[in-house]
Amino acid sequence: xxxxxxxxxxxxxxxxxxxxxxxxxxxxxxxxxxxxxxxxxxxxxxxxxxxxxxxxxxxxxxxxxxxxxxxxxxxxxxxxxxxxxxxxxxxxxxxxxxxxxxxxxxxxxxxxxxxxxxxxxxxxxxxxxxxxxxxx
Amino acid sequence: xxxxxxxxxxxxxxxxxxxxxxxxxxxxxxxxxxxxxxxxxxxxxxxxxxxxxxxxxxxxxxxxxxxxxxxxxxxxxxxxxxxxxxxxxxxxxxxxxxxxxxxxxxxxxxxxxxxxxxxxxxxxxxxxxxxxxxxx
Amino acid sequence: xxxxxxxxxxxxxxxxxxxxxxxxxxxxxxxxxxxxxxxxxxxxxxxxxxxxxxxxxxxxxxxxxxxxxxxxxxxxxxxxxxxxxxxxxxxxxxxxxxxxxxxxxxxxxxxxxxxxxxxxxxxxxxxxxxxxxxxx
Numbered sequence: 001x002x003x004x005x006x007x008x009x010x011x012x013x014x015x016x017x018x019x020x021x022x023x024x025x026x027x028x029x030x031x032x033x034x035x036x037x038x039x040x041x042x043x044x045x046x047x048x049x050x051x052x053x054x055x056x057x058x059x060x061x062x063x064x065x066x067x068x069x070x071x072x073x074x075x076x077x078x079x080x081x082x083x084x085x086x087x088x089x090x091x092x093x094x095x096x097x098x099x100x101x102x103x104x105x106x107x108x109x110x111x112x113x114x115x116x117x118x119x120x121x122x123x124x125x126x127x128x129x130x131x132x133x134x135x136x
Numbered sequence: 137x138x139x140x141x142x143x144x145x146x147x148x149x150x151x152x153x154x155x156x157x158x159x160x161x162x163x164x165x166x167x168x169x170x171x172x173x174x175x176x177x178x179x180x181x182x183x184x185x186x187x188x189x190x191x192x193x194x195x196x197x198x199x200x201x202x203x204x205x206x207x208x209x210x211x212x213x214x215x216x217x218x219x220x221x222x223x224x225x226x227x228x229x230x231x232x233x234x235x236x237x238x239x240x241x242x243x244x245x246x247x248x249x250x251x252x253x254x255x256x257x258x259x260x261x262x263x264x265x266x267x268x269x270x271x272x
Numbered sequence: 273x274x275x276x277x278x279x280x281x282x283x284x285x286x287x288x289x290x291x292x293x294x295x296x297x298x299x300x301x302x303x304x305x306x307x308x309x310x311x312x313x314x315x316x317x318x319x320x321x322x323x324x325x326x327x328x329x330x331x332x333x334x335x336x337x338x339x340x341x342x343x344x345x346x347x348x349x350x351x352x353x354x355x356x357x358x359x360x361x362x363x364x365x366x367x368x369x370x371x372x373x374x375x376x377x378x379x380x381x382x383x384x385x386x387x388x389x390x391x392x393x394x395x396x397x398x399x400x401x402x403x404x405x406x407x408x
Contacts, residue, residue, distance in 0.1 A: 003205065003241050007314050014185065021188055040239060041188035042143050042203055044180070044316070049286065052293055052313040060389035067314055069275065069343070071205070071241055078384045082393050089391030099390045103312060105275050105343055106385035112214045113242035117196030118235045119225030121218050139341065139377050150321065157324055176375060177324035178279050178339055180316065207341070207377055248350045249378035253332030254371045255361030257354050 001114055001129055002028055002072040003040045009064055010045035016096055017043055023091035024068055031084040032076060033130040040116070053103070060100050066092065067103050073123065074108035075132030081106065137250055137265055138164055138208040139176045145200055146181035152232055153179055159227035160204055167220040168212060169266040176252070189239070196236050202228065203239050209259065210244035211268030217242065273386055273401055274300055274344040275312045281336055282317035288368055289315055295363035296340055303356040304348060305402040312388070325375070332372050338364065339375050345395065346380035347404030353378065 004024055008017065021041050028034045053065045068088060076084075089102045114123045123129060140160055144153065157177050164170045189201045204224060212220075225238045250259045259265060276296055280289065293313050300306045325337045340360060348356075361374045386395045395401060 003203070003239075018185070035193070037190040037193045039188060039190045039193070040201075040203070042182070043186040043188065044182070045186070046314070046316070049290070050315040050317070052311060052315065054309040054311045057307070057309045057311070058388055058394050060394075062389060065312075067275070067312070071243060078393075078396070081384050082396075085387040085393060086391040089387070101389065102387070102391065103275075103389060104387040105381070107243055107343060107379055107381055108385070109241070109243055112217050113244070115221035115225070115238070115240040116194055117198060117237065117239060119222040119238065121214075121221060122194050122196075124214070124218075139339070139375075154321070171329070173326040173329045175324060175326045175329070176337075176339070178318070179322040179324065180318070181322070207379060243379055245377070245379055248353050249380070251357040251361070251374070251376040252330055253334060253373065253375060255358040255374065257350075257357055258330050258332075260350070260354075 001038055001040070001116065001123060002034060002070050004042070005067075005069040006041060006043045007046060007051065007067040008043070009048055009051060011048065012045070017045065019095035020066060020092055020097060023095045024088055027084060027087035027091050028070075031087040032080055035130070062100050063098065065101050065103050066097050069105045069107065071107045071109060073111055073114070073129045073132055075129075080131055137174055137176075137252065137259060138170060138206050140178070141203075141205040142177060142179045143182060143187065143203040144179070145184055145187060147184065148181070153181065155231035156202060156228055156233060159231045160224055163220060163223035163227050164206075167223040168216055171266070198236050199234065201237050201239050202233050205241045205243065207243045207245060209247055209250070209265045209268055211265075216267050273310055273312070273388065273395055274306060274342050276314070277339075277341040278313060278315045279318060279323065279339040280315070281320055281323060283320065284317070289317065291367035292338060292364055292369060295367045296360055299356060299359035299363050300342075303359040304352055307402070334372050335370065337373050337375050338369050341377045341379065343379045343381060345383055345386070345401045345404055347401075352403055
């Protein structure tokens, strides 16, 4: 169910782009417990001038940011979110991304805000999602 | 007022891309009652490897996903949302998209989160949006 | 901390695209008080047919829309948001964008929905963001 947007430099190789997408997905599985087959990702390569970031905001030395935006159902605890950030950053390091360059944003929505095919609202039918404490 | 992001394969023809955008818009008009001229859409074609999805999550046989993300004012009922998913999927089938391949996400925000030109907050001035039950 | 998505026509020059990104950032600094070095932006140029909009919805005569979507921590007052819309539109006019063509959407999230590098949740550590009234 999470929908993952990854915006990164087109100068990163197709091989690395795939490794980055794999890493973000594995981190969601590891840290939040989403099913391994619950994978929906949009990767958008950009010319370098299209990815703008400050090279030192809050003391983090960024050089080539990978933007990860994850839309997911609300209700994951702060602890789970912090685990997720660490796990994404660790796995992206294995894919050759400097930890300083991983910028992550979450956008939370409701259980009935999803249709993963056939025009049905499958999450409403399931009634819950992994790791969520509250039922919308 | 809804802002619609459509991410799809660049291998779909420009003609089909437009038909898909038209279908999503008509579904918003039909199911939620937005005005016919309340249309704001961003279509982004992708190389196939940039659109990642599981080919069978929750038993839906996906082959060539069209991602539809709709940002809209909160307050539409679950019933309206389910109507919207069905209507989008039906109209996209007419545009040649398999129902299994339509993945929809909603992101809800507040009435004062919109400016549709001239730096004004037109929805605040209107005071409401079609189909919404609550006034933020 | 705000993450800014700017989607605009590829027919706008690289020079103007940068001026637009600069203008949106300066408006966030001026109107909401974010730090000058708190800058994260993704610019996506599009072929004209990929940016769809009504040329007259709510009486605004649009010709070449620049879409600005800002993800930011919740809690800014309506007054601050209205100031932001006016300031963005004014500064984009200086960058050669007609005020009618500036369409802005805000998506608000929580303090613990951000990691700006190194896998940490820096906003949680800071405990607040400029201009926000409530502490999540």
